[in-house]
Amino acid sequence: MRLNPRLFDGGAVATFWQALADYDVLLRPxxxxxxxxSYFxxxxxxxxxERLLEGLALISRALDHAESH
Structure with a gap:
């Protein structure tokens, strides 16, 4: 998957990865x-x-967090 470069510049990509770490979500960059x-x-x-749904919700939360910063 790739973060849309029109929405996620370098700073937003870094914020996304930090949010994932803060939420204890492990993706591979x-x-x-x-x-x-920007790919993962x-x-x-x-x-x-249930665990998959929880993880997807946390990824969504990290995306929202990164997009707003």
Whole structure:
């Protein structure tokens, strides 16, 4: 996935990653896969649906936080 560059400049991307850390959400940044950090990979394996929904809600919260800064 990629953060829309029209909405997320470099500062907003950094804010997004910091918010994820603050919320204890672990995503993999694009830099691990040859892209910049506006890209990320979401892995959910065999999580119970409730945990997945909680994680997605926290990612949404981090996106909102980053977009507003």
């Amino acid at each position: 694009g830099s691990l896969f040859g892209e910049d950090d 990979r979401l892995g959910f394996g065999y999580l119970p649906v």
